[in-house]
Amino acid sequence: MPGTLLDWRDSSHWSWEQLPCRYCGSPTHLRDSRGKPADKVCAEQALADQAAEAADAYEIGNP
DSSP: TSSSSSOOTTTTGGGEEEEOTTEEEEEEEEBBBSOOOOOOHHHHHHHHHHHHHHHTTTTTTOO
16 A cells, blocks of 8 residues: 555655656655655555566466
8 A cells, every 4th residue: 555665754765955756757855765766656656566566476376
């Protein structure tokens, strides 16, 4: 569920320097869990997409 994977209150998600979001290119002060510039919404959507892809890959009955 978006909003539950990263604790955005943690100071490691903030930088005084604005850089382009790695997903959409908009300027952001926020950083993802790897320290890369990423808007909150973009980072959480990317994590949700990765989780869905992994679940699909390991679904029973998939070749």
